[in-house]
Amino acid sequence: MCRVIAIANQKGGVGKTTTCVNLGIGLAREGKKVLLVEADAQGSMAVSLGIAEPDELDVTLVNIMEKLINDEDLEPGEGIIHHEEGIDFIPANIELAGMETSLVNVMSRETILRQYLSGLKSQYEYILIDCMPSLGMITINALVAADSVLIPVEAAYLPVKGLQQLIKTIGRVHRKLNPALSIMGILLTKVDRRTNFARDISAQIREAYGDKIHIFENCIPMSVRAAETTAEGKSIYLHDPKGIVANGYRCLTGEVLEHEK
Numbered sequence: 001m002c003r004v005i006a007i008a009n010q011k012g013g014v015g016k017t018t019t020c021v022n023l024g025i026g027l028a029r030e031g032k033k034v035l036l037v038e039a040d041a042q043g044s045m046a047v048s049l050g051i052a053e054p055d056e057l058d059v060t061l062v063n064i065m066e067k068l069i070n071d072e073d074l075e076p077g078e079g080i081i082h083h084e085e086g087i088d089f090i091p092a093n094i095e096l097a098g099m100e101t102s103l104v105n106v107m108s109r110e111t112i113l114r115q116y117l118s119g120l121k122s123q124y125e126y127i128l129i130d131c132m133p134s135l136g137m138i139t140i141n142a143l144v145a146a147d148s149v150l151i152p153v154e155a156a157y158l159p160v161k162g163l164q165q166l167i168k169t170i171g172r173v174h175r176k177l178n179p180a181l182s183i184m185g186i187l188l189t190k191v192d193r194r195t196n197f198a199r200d201i202s203a204q205i206r207e208a209y210g211d212k213i214h215i216f217e218n219c220i221p222m223s224v225r226a227a228e229t230t231a232e233g234k235s236i237y238l239h240d241p242k243g244i245v246a247n248g249y250r251c252l253t254g255e256v257l258e259h260e261k
Ligand code: ADP
Pocket: 011, 012, 013, 014, 015, 016, 017, 018, 019, 044, 133, 189, 190, 191, 220, 221, 222, 223, 224, 225, 226, 227, 228, 229, 230, 245
């Protein structure tokens, strides 16, 4: 059975891409077959996985979605890249930004990604979708394709308003387009353990949402080591295996595996 997890928050810089890459590779290290899908025009997942110039890629999620929209056939495995750390991924680039508006006139525009991923589910145990920092049509596509949503929240300020909007959108997709969708949990990221501030924020989030939404036990600590991985093109497990961030993502991987039992 394949689980599709969308990693979403319409705020940028909260650790969506870092979480997608390191949870994905974490799951692969536990023996799972994993596909990562970049649904963000920034191409930062591609960069994190070692593609220096995503805008120069010939085949990305954009071409794949265009083919589906035009009812063209896809080659098996088309656009899927194998990464040396044991995962497969589909990158995106700046062209995805244009897709957001062109989808408006497409029939079944919310379900293009679901249609595509349903054909890949037999090959993977986990498909993680790295969402863009917006609640536009591409993110709706990700939520429609997903079984659950993992919400990274930066423990740096009280993100209540943005979170309410995101939760409302997830609820709307659940009611109208994808009754199977659930929220897997809120993951606190970039937690600065030297200050009380992060602890206050996490306590406030637990108080505000803890009775309705699962909040992962493990937080991801703030560390320059995590920031460095983006430029390195490899996971935190190779870049700083003994560090606090690698440990945080290892524990998160365990929690996600536990969640599915
Ligand atoms: P998003 O995908 O939500 O925009 P990213 O994962 O790209 O967020 O992270 C935003 C920035 O923060 C990146 O430069 C990344 O390297 C850095 N970053 C991510 N996680 C951490 C962390 N735990 N500690 C320090 N920096 C981090």
